[in-house]
Amino acid sequence: MTEREPEFDFTLLLDGVDTITPSLEDSLFQAGCDDATISLRFGRIYLTFSRSAPSLKDAILSAIKSVRDSGIPATVLRVDSCELVTQADIARRIDRSRQLVNQYINGSRGPGGFPAPACNITDGALLWNWCEVAHWLWENNFIKKSDLKDAQDLTIINSVLELEHQRQRSPDLTKEIITALC
Incomplete structure (x- = not known):
């Protein structure tokens, strides 16, 4: 079978x-x-x-x-699949309370070293990169390796699709920036 x-x-x-x-x-x-x-x-x-x-x-x-x-x-x-997540999104994804996730973030609970926010730092509506959070969660035995792998795969697939999309929309600008950064 x-x-x-x-x-x-x-x-x-x-x-x-x-x-x-x-x-x-x-x-x-x-x-x-x-x-x-x-x-x-x-x-x-x-x-x-x-x-x-x-x-x-x-x-x-x-x-x-x-x-x-x-x-x-x-x-x-x-x-x-949104790679940017709020504290509430993180809590939902790992089936924990927002309060516990807040304690992970501020270091009062867990091993410390929670990833820093990825954006909206000055606005107060903080967003984290899910892939970075998933890596921290996996390193600290809060999620399975397969969950981390899925987060990494989704992030890379969407990054490549976005680059393809920008190359179609603005090929010269995309080429200029890739050349400048690589």
């Missing part, structure tokens, strides 16, 4: 199409997106997948490939 691959649920946001048509649906289905539901909200078409694969990364990458193979005039903008 063979072991079934786990199933992963995720959503891909598309750019370049704004109407769901039978042709769009057929092209996506024939390209292998038969495990996705296509939807439109606030002018954005998105695909919600329930895909079997060895890992979340493999599921997402194969779904992106299927969309690209469909021949539709769209690109995958990103995986609908």
Whole structure:
């Protein structure tokens, strides 16, 4: 008896199409997106997948490939997963209270060394990079290695998709900045 691959649920946001048509649906289905539901909200078409694969990364990458193979005039903008999180988001993701997460942040509980906020430092509505928080949580045995891996994979996939998107929108500026920074 063979072991079934786990199933992963995720959503891909598309750019370049704004109407769901039978042709769009057929092209996506024939390209292998038969495990996705296509939807439109606030002018954005998105695909919600329930895909079997060895890992979340493999599921997402194969779904992106299927969309690209469909021949539709769209690109995958990103995986609908926010890498910037509030204290409340962190608490929800690890199923702990906001008060406990606040104690981790201020060092009054836990091993200390919680990651610094990533942005909104002057506004007071602090946001943390989920991947950095997940790394701290894993190092301190609060989450499983697979949760850290998923956070890392999502961050890198979305970073690459964003870079591709910016290269299409502003190729000269993107090239200039990459050259200056690399």
